[in-house]
Amino acid sequence: MNIAVIGTGYVGLVSGVCYAELGNHVICVDKEKDKIRVLQEGGIPIYEPGLKQLADHNRELGRLQFTFDTLEAVRQSDVVIIAVGTPPGPRGEADLQYIEAAAREIGDAMNGYKVVVVKSTVPVGTNEKVQQIVRSRTDQVFDIASVPEFLREGSAVRDTLYPDRIVIGAESPQAVELLKQLHQSLTPEIIVTDIRSAEMIKYASNAFLATKISFINEIANICEKVGADVTEVATGMGLDHRIGPHFLQAGIGYGGSCFPKDTKALIQIAGNADYDFKLLKSVVEVNRQQRFGIIDKLIATIGPMQRMEGKKVGVWGLAFKPDTDDVREAPALDIVQTLIEHGAIPKVYDPVAMDNFRSVLDHPSIHWCRSALEAAEEAEAICLLTEWKEFKQTDFKAVEQVMLRPLLIDGRNIFGPQHFKDTQFLYYSVGRPAFGQGHGAMQTLMG
Numbered sequence: 242m243n244i245a246v247i248g249t250g251y252v253g254l255v256s257g258v259c260y261a262e263l264g265n266h267v268i269c270v271d272k273e274k275d276k277i278r279v280l281q282e283g284g285i286p287i288y289e290p291g292l293k294q295l296a297d298h299n300r301e302l303g304r305l306q307f308t309f310d311t312l313e314a315v316r317q318s319d320v321v322i323i324a325v326g327t328p329p330g331p332r333g334e335a336d337l338q339y340i341e342a343a344a345r346e347i348g349d350a351m352n353g354y355k356v357v358v359v360k361s362t363v364p365v366g367t368n369e370k371v372q373q374i375v376r377s378r379t380d381q382v383f384d385i386a387s388v389p390e391f392l393r394e395g396s397a398v399r400d401t402l403y404p405d406r407i408v409i410g411a412e413s414p415q416a417v418e419l420l421k422q423l424h425q426s427l428t429p430e431i432i433v434t435d436i437r438s439a440e441m442i443k444y445a446s447n448a449f450l451a452t453k454i455s456f457i458n459e460i461a462n463i464c465e466k467v468g469a470d471v472t473e474v475a476t477g478m479g480l481d482h483r484i485g486p487h488f489l490q491a492g493i494g495y496g497g498s499c500f501p502k503d504t505k506a507l508i509q510i511a512g513n514a515d516y517d518f519k520l521l522k523s524v525v526e527v528n529r530q531q532r533f534g535i536i537d538k539l540i541a542t543i544g545p546m547q548r549m550e551g552k553k554v555g556v557w558g559l560a561f562k563p564d565t566d567d568v569r570e571a572p573a574l575d576i577v578q579t580l581i582e583h584g585a586i587p588k589v590y591d592p593v594a595m596d597n598f599r600s601v602l603d604h605p606s607i608h609w610c611r612s613a614l615e616a617a618e619e620a621e622a623i624c625l626l627t628e629w630k631e632f633k634q635t636d637f638k639a640v641e642q643v644m645l646r647p648l649l650i651d652g653r654n655i656f657g658p659q660h661f662k663d664t665q666f667l668y669y670s671v672g673r674p675a676f677g678q679g680h681g682a683m684q685t686l687m688g
């Protein structure tokens with residue numbers, strides 16, 4: 242099949258590469274010329290494990306191309322996939338300007354029957370809007386379909402090649418048939434729905450996962466007060482098949498380009514339909530507060546924020562999750578900002594997200610470090626915000642030597658007591674008892 246993908250970001254690029262891997266001819270389009278130039282020269286503009294090898298392989302086979310010429314790409318294709326961004330507008334609603342522009346460009350390029358697929362996450366009714374826009378600019382016959390994307394950054398290639406399910410929202414049997422053919426080798430779990438339900442499945446899935454995270458984070462907060470361990474609680478809950486073990490990892494809450502924006506967009510979608518989505522509003526509020534639990538623990542150990550002036554605090558991890566360079570809505574942005582506001586000196590380190598972080602939050606107080614150890618030097622505390630594998634292998638005896646005070650506040654619960662048994666470390670995490678020297682401090686925290 243000949244496929245054009247409009248928008249070569251995290252979703253468009255991974256999807257394009259994977260569709261090529263299935264044997265299709267794919268041409269990926271983007272407006273950002275620098276991005277396309279990097280891709281045309283054999284590079285990959287994002288950090289995503291396994292993507293470069295797969296892209297190289299398909300480039301060599303001549304099945305994968307990159308262009309900024311939408312007209313040319315659409316004309317060569319039977320299926321046109323829209324994967325542009327749908328960022329949050331001022332009230333949290335999805336901003337559809339990129340979707341609408343892409344629809345206009347596709348309409349202008351139509352030269353025969355095509356299926357136009359919306360893969361971007363869009364509010365219910367958007368596919369109909371795309372259909373109207375394309376229709377208003379061409380007499381050619383075409384069909385529209387919603388095929389929402391469920392990949393996660395950091396495991397995007399695997400998620401795309403081995404998805405739990407494919408959702409096809411379409412009315413036309415011809416479009417359904419073509420899209421079933423395109424996806425049939427990926428999974429037997431292909432569900433065909435009406436377009437509006439497909440659009441809703443995406444938001445409902447993300448909102449549900451976000452709810453699980455905020456739920457376990459509230460349980461963690463209660464565990465801290467009553468002296469229970471949230472990791473034991475989550476294990477015990479997760480063994481019930483009706484609950485399942487996934488997305489019960491307590492910590493500083495969810496970030497990223499999807500959960501924060503999609504939960505707020507669904508609240509707006511509900512509001513526009515005159516429905517007050519109270520549960521989801523609480524999920525968002527719990528998540529907003531959760532990241533500041535790190536700051537509360539710093540205060541409980543180092544002292545009030547007024548006393549943070551000039552104190553160095555190591556920050557391990559800036560990306561919103563490991564194995565990505567994406568910092569969109571990363572908890573680290575709020576935490577580093579709060580440290581700066583109180584006069585502290587954040588010494589930050591991330592294996593891949595340093596440049597992206599600096600492009601969003603640059604400040605003279607921030608020390609940009611080349612290693613986790615450098616970020617720990619002369620620090621009063623380390624805040625671990627992203628569970629990168631390299632942090633799990635830390636030699637804490639070496640880290641202890643370079644810190645002013647061996648204190649680790651782990652926002653992702655990645656360590657156990659054995660990591661600190663031969664050290665002077667005081668260790669805090671989320672929803673678990675403290676280990677090490679400072680049990681007294683934990684009692685203070687628990688009030």
Ligand SMILES: NC(=O)c1ccc[n+]([C@@H]2O[C@H](COP(=O)([O-])OP(=O)(O)OC[C@H]3O[C@@H](n4cnc5c(N)ncnc54)[C@H](O)[C@@H]3O)[C@@H](O)[C@H]2O)c1
Pocket residue numbers: 247248249250251252253270271272273276311324325326327339342343346360361362363390391392393394498499
């Ligand atoms: N990032 C994820 O993990 C993920 C997963 C599932 C779904 N989604 C959804 O997929 C969509 C895309 O997300 P993303 O993270 O890939 O966004 P992104 O910002 O990484 O990429 C979007 C790309 O579209 C390009 N673009 C915008 N208008 C264009 C146009 N008219 N023609 C060509 N290119 C254009 C931009 O330059 C950008 O490179 C969003 O709706 C998002 O909610 C994202």
Ligand SMILES: O=c1ccn([C@@H]2O[C@H](COP(=O)(O)OP(=O)(O)O[C@H]3O[C@H](CO)[C@@H](O)[C@H](O)[C@H]3O)[C@@H](O)[C@H]2O)c(=O)[nH]1
Pocket residue numbers: 362390391392393394395447450454487488489490491492493494495496497498499500503561562
């Ligand atoms: O138990 C958990 C699981 C995740 N997280 C956090 O939740 C956020 C999102 O993580 P994850 O879902 O793994 O990454 P995303 O790439 O944001 O993927 C989500 O958002 C995508 C965009 O819509 C969807 O396609 C995916 O299905 C959905 O999982 C990250 O900050 C994680 O640290 C937790 O705090 N606890």
